[in-house]
Amino acid sequence: MKAATCESSIGHNSQRESERWENVIEQALIHTEAMLEDSNSLYYYHYHRIRYKGMAMHIASKYGRFDGLRVLDIGSHQLHFITVLHLLGANAQGIDVGVFTEAPENRCLSARLGISNQTINSLEMDLADFLLGKTYDIIVFSEILEHITFNPRRMWNAMLQSVPQGSILVTTPNVFSLHKLPGYFSRLFLLSGYGIKVEEIISTITYGHHWKEYSVHELKQYFKLLGRDFEAEVFTVEGTDIFKGAWLASALRSFLISVTNHIPLLRFQIFCWVRPGRTISR
Incomplete structure (x- = not known):
């Protein structure tokens, strides 16, 4: 009976801690949104x-704190998540391609918060040199994996060496997310093709495409x-959607996402914690 009571107490404490973090993170999200003025940035923020x-909750669950965590956000984009981290107390810095780091609204926000947001135009050519001699508790690699078109070994080895006691948090769309499947099958059924549409290849900058989505x-x-240097914990997480475009298509998309939140294999998003394996010298 005492053991059961002890386990129950631990469970309640864990739930209360999770609720506390959810409230703290929610406040950081609200404050972040209040700082955004550009309509496109706000739309992207609401969508993601x-x-x-979810990323902040997983960090809180894994580390139990944000204060003092050294975090590098690779693909800082419009500074949404790095702002959340900063407000939560992390020592966060970002890198991205120049089209984002040099955007006036992003430069203004990074200066306002005192966040370092540097330009790295090629993960393949420049990331390893940038990371040389640097160490972090967490590297955030969010919504980048699906854009990569080069052999990633050197990039991953460089990142792994930079988190000798830490982890890399990867997020990427789930290729089996149910809301995408009707589009895949309709194109196959109509014999119009598979994968990225030709008009998208012509109209969008190369690193803007999802060249490969994963299960x-x-x-x-x-x-x-x-290789054995990498230990990875991979799992799906729930997603959401906001209306854009044709009403019926948007409504169907949102409905499918809400349904598949209850089916792990078909959920919207994949999260992955990557950490050094046993063969990495610590």
Whole structure:
């Protein structure tokens, strides 16, 4: 009976701690939104807000704190998540391509918060040199993996060496997310093609495409193929959607996402914690 009471107490404490973090993170999200003035930035923020919250909750669960955590956000984009981290007390810095780091609204926000947000125009060519001699508790690699078109070994090795006692938090869309499947199958049925549409290749800058989206199985295989230096915990998380475009299509998309939140294999998003394996010298 005493053991059961003890376990129950631990469970309640864990739940209360999770609720406390959820409230703290929610306040950081609200303050972050209040700082955004550009309409496109606000739309992107609303679209990805549940991802930002999920990432922060997973960091809180894993580390139990934000204060003093050294975090590098690779692909800081419009500074949404790095702002959340900063407000929560992390020592966060970002890197991204110049089109984002040099955007006036991003430069203004980074200066206002005192956040370092540097330009790295090529992950393949420049990231390893940037990371040389630097160490972090967490590297955030969010919504980047699906854009990569080069052999990633050197990039991953450089990141792994920079978190000798830490982890890399990866997020990427789930290729099996149910709301995407009707589009895949309709294009196959109509024999119009598969993968990225031709008009998207012509109209969008190269690193803007999702060249390869992954399943949970593929991501596990991905890190296994990179070698024993990599330990990866891969799982799906819930997603959300906001209306844009044709009403019926948007409504159907939102409905499918809400349904698949209850089906892990078909959920909207994949999260992955990557950390050094046993063969990495610490």
